[in-house]
Amino acid sequence: xxxxxxxxxxxxxxxxxxxxxxxxxxxxxxxxxxxxxxxxxxxxxxxxxxxxxxxxxxxxxxxxxxxxxxxxxxxxxxxxxxxxxxxxxxxxxxxxxxxxxxxxxxxxxxxxxxxxxxxxxxxxxxxxxxxxxxxxxxxxxxxxxxxxxxxxxxxxxxxxxxxxxxxxxxxxxxxxxxxxxxxxxxxxxxxxxxxxxxxxxxxxxxxxxxxxxxxxxxxxxxxxxxxxxxxxxx
Amino acid sequence: xxxxxxxxxxxxxxxxxxxxxxxxxxxxxxxxxxxxxxxxxxxxxxxxxxxxxxxxxxxxxxxxxxxxxxxxxxxxxxxxxxxxxxxxxxxxxxxxxxxxxxxxxxxxxxxxxxxxxxxxxxxxxxxxxxxxxxxxxxxxxx
Numbered sequence: 038x039x040x041x042x043x044x045x046x047x048x049x050x051x052x053x054x055x056x057x058x059x060x061x062x063x064x065x066x067x068x069x070x071x072x073x074x075x076x077x078x079x080x081x082x083x084x085x086x087x088x089x090x091x092x093x094x095x096x097x098x099x100x101x102x103x104x105x106x107x108x109x110x111x112x113x114x115x116x117x118x119x120x121x122x123x124x125x126x127x128x129x130x131x132x133x134x135x136x137x138x139x140x141x142x143x144x145x146x147x148x149x150x151x152x153x154x155x156x157x158x159x160x161x162x163x164x165x166x167x168x169x170x171x172x173x174x175x176x177x178x179x180x181x182x183x184x185x186x187x188x189x190x191x192x193x194x195x196x197x198x199x200x201x202x203x204x205x206x207x208x209x210x211x212x213x214x215x216x217x218x219x220x221x222x223x224x225x226x227x228x229x230x231x232x233x234x235x236x237x238x239x240x241x242x243x244x245x246x247x248x249x250x251x252x253x254x255x256x257x258x259x260x261x262x263x264x265x266x267x268x269x270x271x
Numbered sequence: 272x273x274x275x276x277x278x279x280x281x282x283x284x285x286x287x288x289x290x291x292x293x294x295x296x297x298x299x300x301x302x303x304x305x306x307x308x309x310x311x312x313x314x315x316x317x318x319x320x321x322x323x324x325x326x327x328x329x330x331x332x333x334x335x336x337x338x339x340x341x342x343x344x345x346x347x348x349x350x351x352x353x354x355x356x357x358x359x360x361x362x363x364x365x366x367x368x369x370x371x372x373x374x375x376x377x378x379x380x381x382x383x384x385x386x387x388x389x390x391x392x393x394x395x396x397x398x399x400x401x402x403x404x405x406x407x408x409x410x411x412x413x
Binding site for chain 2: 082083112115116117150151152153154157158159160197198200201205212213214215216218
């Protein structure tokens with residue numbers, strides 16, 4: 038039940054991983070931040086405000102990626118009823134919401150000096166807001182529906198519905214006229230960001246991913262503890 | 272291996288996902304004009320039912336050598352390399368606003384050739400040129 042048989046084993050692994058990530062996180066953070074804030078050159082057009090990109094872009098990527106994770110795990114959970122996946126999705130959701138909000142807020146701060154406005158109801162920004170809303174809904178459902186199986190079912194359905202939003206966010210800048218500029222880093226083809234700016238971008242991405250993993254493992258640990266406690270009570 | 276229930280759920284889910292993707296696609300297609308953040312000068316030229324009392328946004332490039340800065344008025348021409356629109360504006364412009372750069376102007380049309388802007392937004396791009404414009408340019412080059 039709940040794969041609890043190997044959970045004590047898993048538990049030790051999680052502890053080890055948390056310790057390992059903790060030990061390298063701050064060093065990597067310092068390296069990445071010094072690259073992002075000091076070593077990398079300012080933009081020819083925007084000057085130093087381009088440095089917002091080093092937080093904004095990774096945060097948006099993580100927001101999208103973790104939602105996609107949640108949605109696919111929810112599909113598996115919905116079809117095969119694998120209970121452990123609901124613990125994983127529950128642990129990912131707060132991180133995703135946090136990074137989506139960071140992407141929206143830093144984007145807003147970046148928009149002011151470059152575009153001349155904090156907010157625009159263009160397709161990219163509005164669909165990003167929808168993403169945050171789906172995260173919020175997912176978390177709220179898991180928090181306020183007391184019956185676990187029911188909460189799992191409803192929240193996974195919500196997560197799957199929200200999956201439709203992901204390609205809209207990705208391609209909104211290509212499909213519609215938006216104020217937001219199109220993607221600079223493409224899956225195929227060359228990126229339009231100079232390599233001296235690409236390096237700090239990927240470093241920051243690495244660091245933020247590491248931070249996500251850290252928070253995820255901590256949250257996952259508490260979820261396992263919660264379930265163990267519930268079983269004891271019975 | 273797969274039980275009947277699992278198969279049922281899987282097929283239900285895949286069918287509903289396909290339907291929802293199609294539905295969203297159709298909705299987006301039909302709403303496309305409302306989702307567009309700005310119109311291009313060509314859109315305005317083509318459009319027969321323009322409402323001159325309504326605020327709209329026009330986007331494009333600031334034409335080379337068209338920017339005239341006077342005491343309390345800025346005049347420039349928005350172009351998508353096929354059609355042009357004369358814009359008049361008084362107020363502050365964003366830092367990135369300059370000639371041969373992307374711009375979005377919010378305001379009212381006076382007629383099909385003249386636009387009075389109340390707000391200017393800069394549309395920045397590390398390629399100097401938004402792809403929408405590039406596409407329009409490509410089309411016009413043919």
